[in-house]
Amino acid sequence: MRVPILSLGEVLVASIQDALTDRGWRQLQADLLAQAGRRPPPGSRRKTAPRGVVIDLSTMDVMDSYATRSLDGIARMLALRGAETVVVGIQPGVAFAMAQLGLGLASAGTAVDLEAGLALLAEQVRGDGRHHGA
Amino acid sequence: MREYWDFYEKNRDAVDATLRAVVEKIPAFAQVMRSMSPAQLAEQEKRGLALQRQALVEGNWRPYLEDLAAQAENFARSGIPFSTWLPLFTSFRVLLRGRLFEAYAADPARVARILDGMNHYLDRAVGVLGDAYDLAKERLIGQQQEAIRELSTPILQLREGLLILPVVGLVDTRRARQITESLLLRIRDRRAELVIMDITGVPIVDSKVANHLAQACEAARLMGAQVIVTGISPEIAQALVTIGAEMRGVRTLADLQSGIEEADRLQGFGRSKSLAHEAAAETA
Amino acid sequence: MAVTMAPESRLPVRDDGEIVGARRAARALAATLGFSETDLTMIATAVSEIARNMVEYGGGGEMTFAVIDGDGRVPGRRGLRITATDHGPGIPDVERAMQDGYTTGRGLGLGLPGARRLMDEFRVESAVGVGTTVSMTKWVV
Ligand SMILES: Nc1ncnc2c1ncn2[C@@H]1O[C@H](COP(=O)(O)OP(=O)(O)O)[C@@H](O)[C@H]1O
Ligand SMILES: [Mg+2]
Numbered sequence: 001m002r003v004p005i006l007s008l009g010e011v012l013v014a015s016i017q018d019a020l021t022d023r024g025w026r027q028l029q030a031d032l033l034a035q036a037g038r039r040p041p042p043g044s045r046r047k048t049a050p051r052g053v054v055i056d057l058s059t060m061d062v063m064d065s066y067a068t069r070s071l072d073g074i075a076r077m078l079a080l081r082g083a084e085t086v087v088v089g090i091q092p093g094v095a096f097a098m099a100q101l102g103l104g105l106a107s108a109g110t111a112v113d114l115e116a117g118l119a120l121l122a123e124q125v126r127g128d129g130r131h132h133g134a
Numbered sequence: 135m136r137e138y139w140d141f142y143e144k145n146r147d148a149v150d151a152t153l154r155a156v157v158e159k160i161p162a163f164a165q166v167m168r169s170m171s172p173a174q175l176a177e178q179e180k181r182g183l184a185l186q187r188q189a190l191v192e193g194n195w196r197p198y199l200e201d202l203a204a205q206a207e208n209f210a211r212s213g214i215p216f217s218t219w220l221p222l223f224t225s226f227r228v229l230l231r232g233r234l235f236e237a238y239a240a241d242p243a244r245v246a247r248i249l250d251g252m253n254h255y256l257d258r259a260v261g262v263l264g265d266a267y268d269l270a271k272e273r274l275i276g277q278q279q280e281a282i283r284e285l286s287t288p289i290l291q292l293r294e295g296l297l298i299l300p301v302v303g304l305v306d307t308r309r310a311r312q313i314t315e316s317l318l319l320r321i322r323d324r325r326a327e328l329v330i331m332d333i334t335g336v337p338i339v340d341s342k343v344a345n346h347l348a349q350a351c352e353a354a355r356l357m358g359a360q361v362i363v364t365g366i367s368p369e370i371a372q373a374l375v376t377i378g379a380e381m382r383g384v385r386t387l388a389d390l391q392s393g394i395e396e397a398d399r400l401q402g403f404g405r406s407k408s409l410a411h412e413a414a415a416e417t418a
Numbered sequence: 419m420a421v422t423m424a425p426e427s428r429l430p431v432r433d434d435g436e437i438v439g440a441r442r443a444a445r446a447l448a449a450t451l452g453f454s455e456t457d458l459t460m461i462a463t464a465v466s467e468i469a470r471n472m473v474e475y476g477g478g479g480e481m482t483f484a485v486i487d488g489d490g491r492v493p494g495r496r497g498l499r500i501t502a503t504d505h506g507p508g509i510p511d512v513e514r515a516m517q518d519g520y521t522t523g524r525g526l527g528l529g530l531p532g533a534r535r536l537m538d539e540f541r542v543e544s545a546v547g548v549g550t551t552v553s554m555t556k557w558v559v
Contacts, residue, residue, distance in 0.1 A: 096314060
């Protein structure tokens, strides 16, 4: 199953709906990388390639080390393509279990929900914002 | 066992009548009995008997012991001490033994077998009862401690997006979990982006506590909130570095005032509107 | 002397799809025991880590989920015990494998030590050339 990716101006939003298989993660990675670097066709209102990506995990009930490593890897690859990643919506129980495992998301920003994530990206893209990354 | 059961069955009516009289003289039990209707009492008695039969005749003890444990937990919860039960068991032993000697005076071997059966049965029951009491007590104490802990860790919202969490008292694994869980829920519900965790009131910060705090900060970070830990005394700073538990990756500041100043800066509040400024004006 | 009682279920874990199946099964069974929401997530996460190891290093294996009733004292304390068995190459140095950050693959080396932190009881038995069994238990408070 493929993760739908929404384009909101300069930002891409990917909402992961369910537990992803390994192939699902690779697909998401390929899709985001392809879209993040793509300039809009001539004549579009938007002139630049997407500068930010929000990955919404609000419906995920488990983030294990494999998923976290995949996600962090995607954020690092997106950074090489000039796009910032913000992960949003990690639920309290999931955050608790991740911290106990010793997992962090060093390469991505984090925000409590989509709205906060978009605000954080707007700040970062403007370049005057604080960094939520460690 | 079987022989004991048969003997008990034969004498049950008489023994139970006498036991009931004993029970009624123990105020705590009498109260429980009065709180139940005769129909309820009869029902419970029937059930207990069936379970006992299953244990003693079929050798299937589990349902009986479970039922006993559940009842014991109820008694323990309603504050009836374990010792209240002992006269009941003693009376039972004495009663049945008397009848046994009367019935089989001529057959001491049989008396001995039935006595062994009775003692085995009673020892098992008393053992389960005692353990269930211990467990119920432990649970009760645990729940009370939990309630006290929850009361003792308030999480306040200072302004939009900013929470303050003063931690007071000892932090063990259980409490660390409780604090972290309530903090994470609050972050989501209040959509907080910044948390000041003030540990001025935590007397001991060893590597374990430091670890718990670092985990709480990391979990909060994953939810999108940055945590600033304040209130690390000179002594604690020395201790943490000495044992190599410096909470790397956690933003720490000397005192709450510095934490609030930092929050003002991070949230982009100018001097006039800042909380730090207001606080300073108040103390001036 | 813990007494195990039904329901007990057994699932093969051979690929990533079955890893997801195993953690769903664990969560569903645990939910019937009255674990808190955070506990359910902790259990599912530990299962995911151990199942992943079986697929990644153990050549696939099998997981059983059993409700435990009684922790050797009183019938009444309930828990979930998960046992993962594979017949892969085994772990030569279990103590080392249990350390944070140790990996022989490309992982983060947090699966075994992390699962131990997430559960109440945790044991690894492994013999080189024979296989690995991880058993872990979580108690309802
Ligand atoms: N079922 C298994 N069979 C063989 N080796 C295993 C198994 N589980 C774990 N290991 C070994 O233990 C190491 C540590 O495992 P783990 O802590 O999960 O970290 P990771 O999976 O990231 O390597 C693995 O790299 C592997 O060498
Ligand atoms: Mg692993």
